[in-house]
Amino acid sequence: MSNVNKVLIANRGEIAVRIIRACRELGLATVAVFSEADRDALHVHGADEAYLIGPAPSRESYLRIDKILDVAKRSGADAIHPGYGFLAEREEFAAACAGAGLTFIGPPPEAIAAMGDKVVARSTVKRAGVPVVPGTESDSRLTDEEILSLAPSIGFPVLVKAAAGGGGKGMREVHSPEDLPAALAAARREAEASFGDGNVYLEKLVLGARHIEIQILADTQGNIIHLGERECSLQRRHQKVLEESPSPFVADDEDLRQHMGAVACRAAAAVNYVNAGTIEFLVDKEKNFYFLEMNTRLQVEHPVTELVTGMDIVKEQIRIARGRKLSREQGEIKMNGWAIECRINAEDPYNNFLPSTGKVTASILPAGPGVRVDTCVYSGYTISRFYDSLLSKVICYGESRGEVILRMRRALEEYKIVGIKTNIPLHQNLLDSHRFMAGNFDTRFLEERFNMSEAEAPHSEIAAILATLVAHRRGQQAAQIVQRGERDTSNWKWVGRYERMHR
């Protein structure tokens, strides 16, 4: 049993706030770390203690293992939660925490390492009987010649992927053999630049695929359970935009769910996994599913699973880190109702999704039945350019998918963020699209077949009236400023004349 009494949160933004909330509910003390850009961030206000760890750029603050461990020592924290991003999937961070006698609220470093290299992860889970997308099967580094000779046996189209990859970097789609050499060179260059490792491999390109992931929990006593699936096919630039649980594709196919869940548990067991993790699968139209990768951390979209299973995943992570047994067994996990999460980003959906920075002058959050908002934004908060553009997550819960879609529409209409541009209109258009309502979409849908401007705009006349009234008011205000100025000068004249008259 490990002692966990005071938790240092090595992160920022909405996830730091989320973790502080779990700690508060458990009666644990919290320690925040922050960069010079984050003095007024919500996680700094919300924690019991807060320590400055350096300048705004992440590599000088949130990525500095030495500074974070120093704060742990000074504050007397006995555990560290890494959140997601930053240091969450760095095995050296998990190892350094252990070395400093701190409880790392996450998986052991060996498990992070085993899943971090995609080539090693593929062969490890394959040996455990987990299906992987057909591709080059080798633990060793393949040369271009070896890859070119293996490609025909896989069959085109193929994906060239970086072994150290993530976020779509070092990834290339290739439709014919003659394009492969150039794609390999480009992918290696990009992988070398992004990850410092130019190792690449091939995977068959699964067409019309969905991205469905399974949340797992594993304790130190050898118990592994899964909490069902999340549908994550709606993505832009390899970033998830909207997630839901259950997946409309799995829906009431309980056999498929339990089969995927059991395979996910097996993949986790293959690397002696402990704590919360996520196995990502590609699922084709015939419901064949293939291991894609494992995320060895808490996911951004964890709340949808929390709402349908009723389990608090962050609290469960802390329970596991304390060395206790999971609070539930597999048979006690039931998925009830439906949940959808919309990621609200500071970006302009009408201008090529350009990031939007600046001061949020007003923020009116949606509320009411079935609505949860995880956010780090408040009125007066300034969005900085140094960190990612996720402002908040609106998560809605309902009895059925239909109810939750209508509820999310209602919530997004209530949500008002003034001062910066957000992608709320993208979500509103998406929720209105027939393809989304029918649950009929794959990983390419949002980027290739969804168009905001196609949606019908029903309130032209009201828009015309609003624009005209605002222009009219501005015109009047401008006129008034001039008029007041005139009267001011004449006031002095008037006083002068008055005085003269009364002499």
Add this chain to the structure above:
Amino acid sequence: MKYATTVGDKTYTIEINDDHHLVIDSGEGQPPRTYTFDLGSASGQTLYSLLIDNQSFEAFVNAVEDSADEVQVLLRGHLYDVKVVDERAARLAKSAGGAAAVTGDFNLKAPMPGIVVAVPVNEGQEIKKGDILVILESMKMQNELKSPRDGRVARVKTKPGDNVEQNQALVTVAA
């Protein structure tokens, strides 16, 4: 005051008589309608509340940069590009011989602060509409800033690695 307001391919004539009444003619042969309105906004914010014949609407109304008469209205998940011209200005424009042709230089300004990753054009280079002028990194994303028209690159005022502020001039494109 009378205004000619255009949304998409539709032009409305809107007359504002006093602080609470307006007459709108949608130009489709139907008789003009009179509405009672009440426009509210939170102290100088861009978020407005409109009550029009007791129907309630909330919307963002933003001015378009470098334009005197264009605004964008974000209403119930849709963005409307609206042009508002008051009648006197419209008459003046007409007597001046119609709208002026698009001339002059296009100045690409940084839409947000960030770091210049690449400038794939050189001074003197002929470019097409949609060509990438600058790649700017901000909020961990690389953003392609494109030319809105054909032309020639007259000046490049930045280079890769530069830290730029919002609205800083980056590239000038001459027609």
